[in-house]
Amino acid sequence: MRAVRFHEHGRPDELRVDDVDRPEPAAHEVLVEVQSAGVNPVDTYIREGATEPFTLPMIPGIDVAGTFTAAGESVTGLEVGDRVYGTGIGKNHHGGYAEYVAVPDDLLVALPPGVDVVAAGGAGVVSVTAWRALVDHANLQVTDVCLIHGGSGGVGHAAVQIVAASGARIIATASPPHHDDLYALGADVVLDYGRADLAEEVREAGDGGVDVVLDHRLHEYLQFDAHVANVGCRVVGIGEDETGVGFERSSETRRKDLQLTIMTMFNTPDFRIPLRKVASLMGEGELEIRIAETYDLDEAADAQQRVLEDSFLGKLVITP
Ligand SMILES: NC(=O)c1ccc[n+]([C@@H]2O[C@H](COP(=O)([O-])OP(=O)(O)OC[C@H]3O[C@@H](n4cnc5c(N)ncnc54)[C@H](OP(=O)(O)O)[C@@H]3O)[C@@H](O)[C@H]2O)c1
Structure with a gap:
């Protein structure tokens, strides 16, 4: 699969698209086919090395939305094909700037019908x-x-x-x-x-x-x-x-x-609680995540530069 990675901490041009193996979900993980991944200021701090050190190379991205494709044996309550969204990923392991990501099942929930999956990818953080x-x-x-x-x-x-x-x-x-x-x-x-x-x-x-x-x-x-x-x-x-x-x-x-x-x-005790509240507000039309711009994987550096430097209403997302 294609994934954005950085091999060294540093400037946005450290981000590049690599061909990597599709992840295998562990027992408590869900494999998500990514349709949208929010771009957040924290992604840039992690890329720069301003936070705790990570094992490199690393796939950035704290947010994700997409389709539940496979799961480890301990995952319950979600069906293959469900549309899901989540957040809090990509801090201690690989993130959402990729075609697929394996996400711990306590960091995502199902999306209600009618909620736009691209907007949901920008909703989490x-x-x-x-x-x-x-x-x-x-x-x-x-x-x-x-x-x-x-x-x-x-x-x-x-x-x-x-x-x-x-x-x-x-x-x-x-x-x-x-x-x-x-x-x-x-x-x-x-x-x-x-x-x-x-x-x-x-x-x-x-x-x-x-x-x-x-x-x-x-x-x-x-x-x-x-x-x-x-x-x-x-x-x-x-x-x-x-x-x-x-x-x-x-x-x-x-x-x-x-x-x-x-x-x-990141101190949220159980991410599924606010994720479900937010999903329900989105489903009822009370919360609309505005998407200012979408980017391909190979435009991740531009997206990370813009998130810190430009004024826009709402969110930037990567749509692999
Ligand atoms: N603690 C946490 O868990 C947590 C979580 C998420 C984000 N954050 C932090 O919160 C901050 C905002 O994140 P974000 O994703 O919302 O960023 P963002 O989308 O880039 O929004 C930045 C906001 O700051 C406004 N702004 C710029 N200059 C300002 C000024 N002098 N006074 C007041 N507002 C000003 C911008 O307004 P205009 O565009 O209208 O100029 C815009 O509304 C970032 O520093 C981020 O790292 C922390």
């Missing part, structure tokens, strides 16, 4: 992250005002729709070309993150402040978050705080009883 941040960590309530920084991103546009489905109020930030799309996805107020009076505008849109914040750039926004927070606000960080300062204004933080959780999707 971003929707599971948004679900875990908002529902599991922030304990989102219908009465909350929720601030989503970067609502146009992969995580952001999934988060906007998950909050919209809950009925809570959404203030999202994005660059101006994406504002109309975010209103269409359910945001109540969309603001340009570049404006000088952003904090004032957020507080005004939230009738005084916000109850939940999804923050993908902690180093830029942590103090801002404290400033726009209502008492009892839950801030969930999915980005880096490269400065390592935490909340600077400790008196303001204390006065507001702020809670900060910094999370990684």
Whole structure:
């Protein structure tokens, strides 16, 4: 089969298409014929060697969607021919940028009828992250005002729709070309993150402040978050705080009883739980993963370059 691999850590041009053996599923693995594999910022960190070391050469890709083709003897509950999607793969073993991938059966679930398999390939990391941040960590309530920084991103546009489905109020930030799309996805107020009076505008849109914040750039926004927070606000960080300062204004933080959780999707105790919730939202038409562009396997380097450098609404996926 054809698979993208990198033989050394480094720049995008380390990615190349190799002919490799089709994997044999182990006892608890499902062999998936890949129809779509999301391209995520974390794929680039792994390629660069910025995370823990891997055995090389390696096939990248944390997300996958496709057709269940074969399985090891311990797999139950799925039938050959089922359409499946999953995430959390490609961290400790080979990923989704290939014609086939063997996936542990606790990292994927069946797709409901009617859900587009190409969109599902881009859904995993971003929707599971948004679900875990908002529902599991922030304990989102219908009465909350929720601030989503970067609502146009992969995580952001999934988060906007998950909050919209809950009925809570959404203030999202994005660059101006994406504002109309975010209103269409359910945001109540969309603001340009570049404006000088952003904090004032957020507080005004939230009738005084916000109850939940999804923050993908902690180093830029942590103090801002404290400033726009209502008492009892839950801030969930999915980005880096490269400065390592935490909340600077400790008196303001204390006065507001702020809670900060910094999370990684990879700590999800059972991926099938959020994957099923997200699948059901997609099946009911409440969550639409927007695909900004699809790429062939031999365009993986372009896709990984664009995911870090360009502004687009939604997701980039590889369709082998
Ligand atoms: N902790 C975890 O488990 C986890 C999981 C998934 C992702 N992440 C991290 O979360 C981040 C976002 O991931 P993603 O897949 O959503 O990336 P993405 O699709 O590339 O989205 C990036 C978003 O950042 C916005 N943005 C750019 N400059 C900004 C600024 N100065 N202020 C506010 N927003 C700005 C972009 O808006 P415009 O395009 O409108 O300019 C876009 O909405 C990445 O750093 C990723 O590594 C962490």
